[in-house]
Amino acid sequence: EIPAEAATNEKIASAQPPNEPIPPVGKTAPKSNPDLLVPTVPPAGSVETLNEPNLEAKTPKAISPEIKTPEFKSSENKSGVESSTAGKKPEAKSPPTITSLLEALTSTPSTAETPEGGAPIAADSSSVVKENIPVFTPEKIPQTSKDQPTTAPKSTTGPAKAAAGSEVNKNPVVKKPPLQQIAKLDEKTAEPDRKPAPVTTPAVTAKPKPPAKSAAAPKPGLKLSARIGESGELLNDNLFWRIFISEGKNGKAKEVRQTGAARPQLELDPGEYDVTVQYGTVIQRQKLIVPANKVKSVVISLDAGFIKASAVKVAGGKTLEEDISYSIFSANKNASGERIEITRKTASETHFIVSPGRYRLVGKFGPTAISKDVVVKTGKTSAATLIFNTGVLKVSSIAGKGGAVIQGTNYIISKAEPETDGNRREITRSSQGQSTFTLPAGTYNLKAQHGLATVERTVKIRANKSTVLILTLNVGYLKLLASPAKGAGILKDKVSYTIFSTTEPLDGKRKELAQSSKSSPTFRLPSGNYRIKATYGLASATVTATVKANQRTEKTIIVSAGALRLSSQVKDKPQNLKSQVFYVIYDAKADVEGKRQEVYSTSQAENIVRIPPGEYLIEGRWGNTNARTTVSAIVEAGKLTNAVIVHQAGSARFKLTAVPGGAPTGKPFWTFYDLSGTEIGRNVKPTPERIFATGKYAVIVRHKKQEFQAVFSIKSGDEKQIDIIAKQ
Numbered sequence: 001e002i003p004a005e006a007a008t009n010e011k012i013a014s015a016q017p018p019n020e021p022i023p024p025v026g027k028t029a030p031k032s033n034p035d036l037l038v039p040t041v042p043p044a045g046s047v048e049t050l051n052e053p054n055l056e057a058k059t060p061k062a063i064s065p066e067i068k069t070p071e072f073k074s075s076e077n078k079s080g081v082e083s084s085t086a087g088k089k090p091e092a093k094s095p096p097t098i099t100s101l102l103e104a105l106t107s108t109p110s111t112a113e114t115p116e117g118g119a120p121i122a123a124d125s126s127s128v129v130k131e132n133i134p135v136f137t138p139e140k141i142p143q144t145s146k147d148q149p150t151t152a153p154k155s156t157t158g159p160a161k162a163a164a165g166s167e168v169n170k171n172p173v174v175k176k177p178p179l180q181q182i183a184k185l186d187e188k189t190a191e192p193d194r195k196p197a198p199v200t201t202p203a204v205t206a207k208p209k210p211p212a213k214s215a216a217a218p219k220p221g222l223k224l225s226a227r228i229g230e231s232g233e234l235l236n237d238n239l240f241w242r243i244f245i246s247e248g249k250n251g252k253a254k255e256v257r258q259t260g261a262a263r264p265q266l267e268l269d270p271g272e273y274d275v276t277v278q279y280g281t282v283i284q285r286q287k288l289i290v291p292a293n294k295v296k297s298v299v300i301s302l303d304a305g306f307i308k309a310s311a312v313k314v315a316g317g318k319t320l321e322e323d324i325s326y327s328i329f330s331a332n333k334n335a336s337g338e339r340i341e342i343t344r345k346t347a348s349e350t351h352f353i354v355s356p357g358r359y360r361l362v363g364k365f366g367p368t369a370i371s372k373d374v375v376v377k378t379g380k381t382s383a384a385t386l387i388f389n390t391g392v393l394k395v396s397s398i399a400g401k402g403g404a405v406i407q408g409t410n411y412i413i414s415k416a417e418p419e420t421d422g423n424r425r426e427i428t429r430s431s432q433g434q435s436t437f438t439l440p441a442g443t444y445n446l447k448a449q450h451g452l453a454t455v456e457r458t459v460k461i462r463a464n465k466s467t468v469l470i471l472t473l474n475v476g477y478l479k480l481l482a483s484p485a486k487g488a489g490i491l492k493d494k495v496s497y498t499i500f501s502t503t504e505p506l507d508g509k510r511k512e513l514a515q516s517s518k519s520s521p522t523f524r525l526p527s528g529n530y531r532i533k534a535t536y537g538l539a540s541a542t543v544t545a546t547v548k549a550n551q552r553t554e555k556t557i558i559v560s561a562g563a564l565r566l567s568s569q570v571k572d573k574p575q576n577l578k579s580q581v582f583y584v585i586y587d588a589k590a591d592v593e594g595k596r597q598e599v600y601s602t603s604q605a606e607n608i609v610r611i612p613p614g615e616y617l618i619e620g621r622w623g624n625t626n627a628r629t630t631v632s633a634i635v636e637a638g639k640l641t642n643a644v645i646v647h648q649a650g651s652a653r654f655k656l657t658a659v660p661g662g663a664p665t666g667k668p669f670w671t672f673y674d675l676s677g678t679e680i681g682r683n684v685k686p687t688p689e690r691i692f693a694t695g696k697y698a699v700i701v702r703h704k705k706q707e708f709q710a711v712f713s714i715k716s717g718d719e720k721q722i723d724i725i726a727k728q
Contacts, residue, residue, distance in 0.1 A: 006355045038624050105265045208547040220290050221267040223297040226277050230301050234642045235279065236262045238353065244274040265295065279304055280353020281328075281343050303358050305376035310349035311363050311386040312466045324363050324386070331358040331373060351381075365390065366438040367413065367428035378382050391461040393437040397471040400527075400550025407433035409450045409473070416443040416458060450475050451524020452499075452513055476547035481524045482534045483557040484610075485638030491536060491559070492519050494610060499523060500531040502544065536561045537610020538600055562635035566602070568620050568645040571716045580623050580691065583645075588615035588632060620645030623691025625672070625681045650718025653689045656701050656708065657723050665726050668703040697723070 022377070063096070224241060225234045239262050244253040253274060257266055270292040276285045277446060282304040290296060310319050311327045325346050329339040339360060343352060356378050363369045363386040370656065374384045393413075396405045410431050414424035424445050443465040448455045453475035461467060482491045496517045500510040510531060514523055527549040533542045539561030547553055564585070568577040582603050586596040600609055619630045627649035635641050656668045670683040675696050692714040700709045701724050708724050 003618045035512045049403050220270050221264045221266045221295050223295050225263045226300045228302050228304050240278045257726050282355050303378050306381040307352040307374050308383045315387050324365050327362045329360040331360050337633045368440045389463045390438050390440050392466040395469045396434040397473050399475045403550040411435050412447040414445045416445050434641040453526045474527050474549040476527050477552040478547050479554045481520050482559050484561045488638040495536045498533045502529045502531050539612040560637045561610050562613050562637050563640040564611050564635050565642045571648045578605050582621040584619045586617040588617050618643050622647045625690050627691050627693045648716040649693045650714040650721050651691045652720040654722050666703050671700045673698045
């Protein structure tokens, strides 16, 4: 074999028959002599597509399957064509070019048949390559006969010209394979689904694997599981583990791990541990030792059993679907005479996990509670069915005969027999208009309350039976309104109502039945007559009303009240005073002793007083010395009257000091007098401030057994600073 680079410059006999065009690469060649062997065209991409007549061999861009070319020797260059590779050993082999393959064809005037869409049949019948190669047509290829060789074009890219006298074989001979091999090859090429020849890849020497590392020693710890009894199956749920270790001088246990996994594997330092496992209400403790470099597997046997709790209404009945409140108590009472509750659950039926022993199961269904003693053994389930032996009471109420069912009625179920104190023990209650009670068979007292209307009945409940009861309450509805005067509007606030019975007892005090502070309340009252009092501030009015069963009555009460607005000012200052103001309202009419009755008093600087119509005297006070002013006011029903108190007064601030404008001295004691010598006030503050009516006054201040005094005057609107000089 010769290198591909050299083969491109050799003269190769053409296998194309005379006067027939060269078929494009990738298309079916015309039928010809089947005895010819056509070389395989290399795959597209193994050589570059050439577009010029001066063909040039190039290094392929991709690795292509190796293509065997016919062997021939180049002993002389008779045609004078210079070889671009003569005398030079090529650096690398490249696949032959299309030109070299065409020239390598045999001179026999016929070609082998190419299957449709396939590549020409290769010289090596064991390899068939099917590729789509770009169509290549040389610019000029002379037609030759079997005895006339085709001259190869000169190479224009060789690094150096070939040595003179070198020749190439004009007529390379292609060895014909036997006709049997060609026939077999034709059969293979005729298959439409033939696979491309496998590409031979170089063998890769596998690297030796590194030696396996030795397994690390296991970390110490515990692998825990639990079972019931000594031979029970391992438990898969409802387990909780806690791991403790003793530390310190006092040996107090310290929790180091906890988990809710059923079968945990825990990494622990070697040593002794206290392991606690909880299963339901069963708690078991065990001391375990963790060895070094080893996981210790431990199965803890639990001393536990089960209680299956369910309930029925009557013996043999279906299990109740409603939720039952189940509780497990100790069977024996403690020193206080009480049983200790161990656990509880709410469900229609449920299971309890407990230690072996005797227990009391208590179930509550509505107001009914029953109990049953249960014995539990290790690994066993004790079924306990509570028989409530209950019946149903359905109760509703109407206001009167022919009335509809009313809402807002309270129903109270009590024991039929009173206790020693005379009261019945309440069992349950409901405020639904139509209420349903599930009660144990027996006799009960039923009380229905709707407002002030009350009805009581004795009811008998039978097991597994329903009792329906409709109560007639004979109740009516009274709506109340209030107005300050006839023809005036309805009061929206500041009004209250009180309902009394019409029966007057011996002491003259009627019994109060109901009260409301709403502006227009509705009372639910048994049919009958009532006395109603409406109060609006200081004004009130009392009327009577009749209530009929299953009827609504509306009553408007004329309170006869006016409003008095109070405010205070200083003369020549229109702003209202905001503090140190006090009012006292008196009835304008004096009694036989000349005293007026105080009606109302308030310390709010600006206030509106609801008051009955009439004439009143209002005394306004500013400060707590002697600034007082009295005015009169006439109040009319349904109207607002303004009462403005105008004070002729001023204020003064006092200070005991060593020099004028200096700081206060010590803790003085102050006493104030009017010119008549009457004491009008005292103060112990270092700098007191007082409000005085207009006029002249005297002040005496005592400090460290010394006494200082001064005279001063006040005019309306004054805000004075008076310094008393403490002379030594």
